[in-house]
Amino acid sequence: MVVGDSAFGFSGMELETAARYSLPLKVIIINNSGIQVGVEEIEKGGEVNDISPSALSPNTQYEMISHALGGKGKEVKTPEELETSLQEMLSDDNLWVLNVRIDPYASAKPATFSWLTSSADVKKPTAAASGAKL
Numbered sequence: 001m002v003v004g005d006s007a008f009g010f011s012g013m014e015l016e017t018a019a020r021y022s023l024p025l026k027v028i029i030i031n032n033s034g035i036q037v038g039v040e041e042i043e044k045g046g047e048v049n050d051i052s053p054s055a056l057s058p059n060t061q062y063e064m065i066s067h068a069l070g071g072k073g074k075e076v077k078t079p080e081e082l083e084t085s086l087q088e089m090l091s092d093d094n095l096w097v098l099n100v101r102i103d104p105y106a107s108a109k110p111a112t113f114s115w116l117t118s119s120a121d122v123k124k125p126t127a128a129a130s131g132a133k134l
């Protein structure tokens with residue numbers, strides 16, 4: 001399962017379900033420290049009222065939740081670590097969480113599905129091109 005860091009906040013405790021049923025679920029968290037923007041106020045040590053509710057703490061060790069449940073997990077910060085950690089995770093029969101720390105300021109690639117985003121900078125496919133019938 002590939003999930004954003006904020007989305008993991010919505011559903012992360014389902015890892016307990018996976019652990020309880022001994023399901024070797026593999027979770028890859030794409031961690032950009034929140035919902036796209038706002039982390040700069042946390043990094044500057046800003047006042048609580050200056051911190052956007054869309055920003056999440058960059059140093060949250062999401063992978064430790066898997067350890068707490070008897071699974072395994074790693075924080076990943078480089079492409080090389082991603083490759084070795086993916087290989088380790090996929091050849092292991094445990095519950096796993098990879099906390100993949102990416103640049104919070106990285107721009108998003110254009111989304112393929114127009115219903116997935118309302119960003120003004122995303123070029124939306126036409127109804128014909130997307131195959132939409134409505």
Ligand SMILES: Cc1ncc(C[n+]2csc(CCOP(=O)(O)OP(=O)(O)O)c2C)c(N)n1
Pocket residue numbers: 003004005006007008010032034035036
């Ligand atoms: C159950 C549920 N609640 C709320 C939303 C609204 N929602 C869409 S994207 C999103 C947050 C996305 O943040 P993140 O998972 O960190 O991904 P990012 O955009 O940072 O890549 C939310 C709350 C949703 N889609 N589903």
Ligand SMILES: [Mg+2]
Pocket residue numbers: 004005006030031032033034035036
């Ligand atoms: Mg995010």
